[in-house]
Amino acid sequence: MGYFLFRRTLGFVLTLITVSVVVFAVMNVLPGDPALTILGIEATDEALDNLRRQLGLNDPVHVRYLNWVGGALTGDFGTSHSFRVPVSELIVERLPLTVSLAVSGMVLTIILALTLGIGAAANHGKPGDWGVMFIAQIGIAVPSFWLSILLVLLFAVTLQWLPPGGFPGWSDPVGALRSLVLPTAALALVQGAVLARVTRSSALEVMRLDYVRTARATGFSRQRVLWRHVLPNAMVPIVTIVGLQFASLVTGTIVIENVFYLPGLGRLIFQSISNRDLPTVQALVMLFAAIVVTVNFIVDVLYVLIDPRLKGRN
Amino acid sequence: MYFRPAYALMAATALALAAPLPALAQARISIGIQQEPTSLDPTTDATAAINVMLTQNLYEGLTTVDQSGAVIPQLAESWTISDDSLTYVFNLVQGVTFHDGSPFSAADVVFSFERARAEDSGNPRRATFAPIESIAALDDHTVEIVLNNPDAFFLFDLAQGPASIVSEASAETNGTRPVGTGAFRFDAWTRGDRLRMIRNPDHRNADSVAMEVIEFRFISEPAAATAALMAGELDAFPGFPAPELVAQFEADPRFNVMVSSTEGEVILAMNNSREPFTDINFRRAISHAIDREEIIEGAMYGFGIPIGSFYPPHGPAHVDLTDRYALDHDAARALIAESGFDGRELVMRLPPFPYATRSGEIIQAQLAAVGLNVRIENVEWGFWLDEVFRNRNYDFSIIAHTSPNDLGNFARGPSYFYGYEDEAFVDLWNAIRTETDDDTRLEMLRQAQIHLADQAVHGFLFQLPAIGIFRQGVEGFWPSQPVLQLPLTEIAIN
Numbered sequence: 097m098g099y100f101l102f103r104r105t106l107g108f109v110l111t112l113i114t115v116s117v118v119v120f121a122v123m124n125v126l127p128g129d130p131a132l133t134i135l136g137i138e139a140t141d142e143a144l145d146n147l148r149r150q151l152g153l154n155d156p157v158h159v160r161y162l163n164w165v166g167g168a169l170t171g172d173f174g175t176s177h178s179f180r181v182p183v184s185e186l187i188v189e190r191l192p193l194t195v196s197l198a199v200s201g202m203v204l205t206i207i208l209a210l211t212l213g214i215g216a217a218a219n220h221g222k223p224g225d226w227g228v229m230f231i232a233q234i235g236i237a238v239p240s241f242w243l244s245i246l247l248v249l250l251f252a253v254t255l256q257w258l259p260p261g262g263f264p265g266w267s268d269p270v271g272a273l274r275s276l277v278l279p280t281a282a283l284a285l286v287q288g289a290v291l292a293r294v295t296r297s298s299a300l301e302v303m304r305l306d307y308v309r310t311a312r313a314t315g316f317s318r319q320r321v322l323w324r325h326v327l328p329n330a331m332v333p334i335v336t337i338v339g340l341q342f343a344s345l346v347t348g349t350i351v352i353e354n355v356f357y358l359p360g361l362g363r364l365i366f367q368s369i370s371n372r373d374l375p376t377v378q379a380l381v382m383l384f385a386a387i388v389v390t391v392n393f394i395v396d397v398l399y400v401l402i403d404p405r406l407k408g409r410n
Numbered sequence: 411m412y413f414r415p416a417y418a419l420m421a422a423t424a425l426a427l428a429a430p431l432p433a434l435a436q437a438r439i440s441i442g443i444q445q446e447p448t449s450l451d452p453t454t455d456a457t458a459a460i461n462v463m464l465t466q467n468l469y470e471g472l473t474t475v476d477q478s479g480a481v482i483p484q485l486a487e488s489w490t491i492s493d494d495s496l497t498y499v500f501n502l503v504q505g506v507t508f509h510d511g512s513p514f515s516a517a518d519v520v521f522s523f524e525r526a527r528a529e530d531s532g533n534p535r536r537a538t539f540a541p542i543e544s545i546a547a548l549d550d551h552t553v554e555i556v557l558n559n560p561d562a563f564f565l566f567d568l569a570q571g572p573a574s575i576v577s578e579a580s581a582e583t584n585g586t587r588p589v590g591t592g593a594f595r596f597d598a599w600t601r602g603d604r605l606r607m608i609r610n611p612d613h614r615n616a617d618s619v620a621m622e623v624i625e626f627r628f629i630s631e632p633a634a635a636t637a638a639l640m641a642g643e644l645d646a647f648p649g650f651p652a653p654e655l656v657a658q659f660e661a662d663p664r665f666n667v668m669v670s671s672t673e674g675e676v677i678l679a680m681n682n683s684r685e686p687f688t689d690i691n692f693r694r695a696i697s698h699a700i701d702r703e704e705i706i707e708g709a710m711y712g713f714g715i716p717i718g719s720f721y722p723p724h725g726p727a728h729v730d731l732t733d734r735y736a737l738d739h740d741a742a743r744a745l746i747a748e749s750g751f752d753g754r755e756l757v758m759r760l761p762p763f764p765y766a767t768r769s770g771e772i773i774q775a776q777l778a779a780v781g782l783n784v785r786i787e788n789v790e791w792g793f794w795l796d797e798v799f800r801n802r803n804y805d806f807s808i809i810a811h812t813s814p815n816d817l818g819n820f821a822r823g824p825s826y827f828y829g830y831e832d833e834a835f836v837d838l839w840n841a842i843r844t845e846t847d848d849d850t851r852l853e854m855l856r857q858a859q860i861h862l863a864d865q866a867v868h869g870f871l872f873q874l875p876a877i878g879i880f881r882q883g884v885e886g887f888w889p890s891q892p893v894l895q896l897p898l899t900e901i902a903i904n
Contacts, residue, residue: 248637260637357630
């Protein structure tokens with residue numbers, strides 16, 4: 097176990113170092129100058145020069161990178177070029193919204209996928225199964241961007257049940273929850289469709305096994321067999337997909353936050369890339385990478401918990 | 411007809427009863443804006459949204475601009491200009507305070523302008539202050555500015571956001587907690603979401619300001635902007651981003667649509683420093699090949715006024731030059747042949763604005779009709795600024811120049827991204843800038859337009875429209891856009 101943890105931590109650190117170098121390199125190769133973006137096309141050359149000096153853009157790349165690493169090691173991720181406030185402040189402001197969105201999206205995805213997927217498997221070959229698979233197929237084909245617009249048109253514009261976008265902040269809990277409903281649904285319907293199909297096929301595979309028939313023959317109810325015996329054994333591929341989906345949910349917030357004009361990290365990274373705001377992009381990509389690596393780690397631990405046979409194989 | 415007080419009273423009562431509940435005048439307004447600012451300081455950041463939201467509302471300048479584009483007093487209640495047009499004496503309004511309570515005086519004007527023109531200044535419109543020789547406070551309420559050259563646009567330039575008067579105490583923190591002297595003061599800013607301002611009760615005109623709360627919401631997606639208006643989240647969207655959706659609002663009795671002209675000339679920019687654009691015949695061929703009506707219809711859904719040179723059609727010196735080059739494919743082909751163009755593929759690099767990307771595709775087809783092979787590259791804004799604007803690495807591009815009085819762009823020499831060198835125009839522009847007699851200057855501005863059309867420096871396309879969508883009952887937004895500002899002191903909601 098100790099060796100396992102050591103290897104994972106080492107992998108984690110190496111991943112972050114690689115990511116930081118790649119982001120720095122890409123942002124430097126990419127044409128674009130933050131000073132020009134800030135001061136616009138009427139700025140004089142002297143004003144641009146002054147700003148570049150203030151932002152520390154005149155130093156060579158490796159010096160800037162090492163400065164950044166030095167700061168990051170002490171928890172200082174630098175100052176945003178365009179917002180001109182500490183990057184950590186920007187992230188702290190926006191992290192709660194994006195995390196709420198990703199977590200609620202994931203929870204809804206899992207609930208939808210398990211109920212529909214297991215339900216479809218239990219009714220294999222019947223109309224209920226076809227119906228779920230048909231809807232799931234549509235869900236996979238529909239881009240979340242388009243689905244979002246349809247949801248807004250129906251629930252915000254026509255029925256006026258929910259706000260079309262925006263986020264009032266957690267100081268207004270009811271308003272905050274209401275404004276998260278549609279974005280969460282837009283994220284979860286698409287991801288849930290993918291996961292429902294995986295759940296169904298995984299459950300179907302397990303249901304063919306002898307022990308399921310034995311369990312039924314012993315007299316357990318269909319429901320009990322499905323949820324207590326089939327589902328746990330069908331979990332390994334489901335957990336793998338959930339792990340992958342969490343990463344795409346986090347990046348999916350970039351689209352969703354733009355459509356629902358939510359002030360989260362997704363919109364921040366989009367804007368920072370346009371503004372060539374290297375410190376902000378760097379910190380956000382690192383954060384996303386860290387989340388993905390951590391989720392992968394959790395998935396690996398879950399494998400062992402779900403399937404005791406994997407224990408000892410590290 | 412006799413006047414019968416009793417009947418009049420009865421009639422009034424009946425009217426009052428018949429009317430639905432008296433509509434409460436609404437004192438807060440929610441305004442959608444597409445661009446999102448990263449800072450709230452117009453003296454260090456050129457983002458247009460900062461000026462739109464804050465100039466004239468939160469920040470004030472010595473001068474300001476009215477609906478017609480005329481310069482009127484703001485923090486300077488009056489001024490005198492010496493006969494040689496070099497010495498300006500501004501008499502400041504007395505009793506003004508900044509939002510933090512500190513009094514406004516001549517020292518603040520001196521501070522603001524010295525800061526903007528200082529050696530290490532990052533002011534986005536530093537050129538405004540270039541003609542200044544010296545600034546001095548004659549007393550607490552009088553400022554004298556001496557110029558080294560007459561400057562016809564000086565008072566107009568002082569009305570722009572980068573020339574806002576700020577207090578030394580708050581200058582460094584204006585980016586996040588703006589402090590000005592305007593009729594609205596800063597309340598809260600949630601980056602990426604909204605900016606809220608509230609009425610400044612201490613402002614000298616506070617009694618005439620109807621709005622208590624102004625809330626700007628940042629919504630960049632056209633579909634989201636439409637939904638927010640339809641769902642009643644917004645009262646107004648003055649810079650509505652999607653001309654294709656206007657018909658929907660025009661048909662809806664809940665909304666008013668106001669389409670006005672702006673200072674934005676949209677041009678098919680040509681890299682004049684590069685073959686084949688160095689040849690005037692080739693540039694003129696392009697002008698013969700462009701069908702403006704088709705572009706405006708196809709790219710802008712009919713919104714936008716065609717231009718034949720680089721000057722807004724609503725401006726006082728406008729000359730209609732749209733007929734200078736007739737739409738004539740044969741003439742275009744002949745001129746191209748005359749220029750000896752080798753027929754290479756030309757690259758059109760387009761910034762990510764719908765007016766540009768849509769116009770680009772139509773122009774590509776129009777140029778193909780005269781035998782030119784144009785490849786479109788859609789690039790994002792940072793790329794455009796660096797590669798097209800700074801490095802002049804392009805053949806064609808499409809861009810709107812949204813500043814007022816920007817004919818001077820053509821006098822910026824070959825290092826500007828036009829790559830255009832024209833001594834005669836430089837002289838003309840310098841004469842315009844320093845000419846203080848209005849009639850003479852207007853006449854020279856006409857000459858300048860004709861000169862640029864003759865030279866066919868670019869393809870001059872159309873004036874960018876401003877499309878405003880307003881909820882029924884919202885009043886007081888300007889029907890014209892002489893500056894990139896959105897004054898809110900006269901807004902009322904009935």
